[in-house]
Amino acid sequence: MPYLPLTAVLTAIAMLATILWAPTESTMGDSQRIVYIHVAVAWCGLAGFLVTAGAGLLYLVRRDLAWDHWAQAAAELGWLGATLTLVTGSIWAHAAWNTWWSWDPRLATMFVLWAINSANLVVRGAIEDPHRRARTGAVLAIVGAVDLPLVVMATRWFRGIHPRAPQMDLSMRGVLLVSAMGLAALFAVLLARRRAQLGLERMVAALESRSDP
DSSP states (O other): OTHHHHHHHHHHHHHHIIIIISOOBTTTBGGGGHHHHHHHHHHHHHHHHHHHHHHHHHHHHHOOHHHHHHHHHHHHHHHHHHHHHHHHHHHHHHHHHSOSOOOOHHHHHHHHHHHHHHHHHHHHHHOOSHHHHHHHHHHHHHHHHTTHHHHHHHHHHSOOSSOSSOOOOHHHHHHHHHHHHHHHHHHHHHHHHHHHHHHHHHHHHHHHHHHOO
């Protein structure tokens, strides 16, 4: 597929820009470079949760499992993005504030979102009926979407140690933009491929059910 090489190039450029192009921050040194990955995967994770809730809502309206395939694929990618956000955030926090974790409002609300999506994936794995699985996943995703504004606005609405936005000069912002574009392209490709895989799994299951005596 033609977009796969392009995605690989964009991802490679994003990683190289983070390592080679981004200037060394005067206070934190090279440990600050993790912010380019941390912010990019956070955006991807939040976008994944938003797609999960939107696709889940469309399933509830139309009762079409194709929308549930999008919801499940997005939930899995959103979970990956949130997990990487929490991990890289902890590493950054240790370098910046000498602590691996604090119940800062931004961290707490992101953890809640991660926990809800984890529950969504666990419940999905425990339910065999596809429509019941889709309904349950849609409800959990919509409930989790209530937390999205809290995650985004936590640094503005509540007092905590997490900065509103990292202090960056123009070159740093350029690297962050390149990193976000590269990882967003990677997540988008993974989302489309996973959704296609789920559709094929449904077709195989339907063929197997027809062939059973």
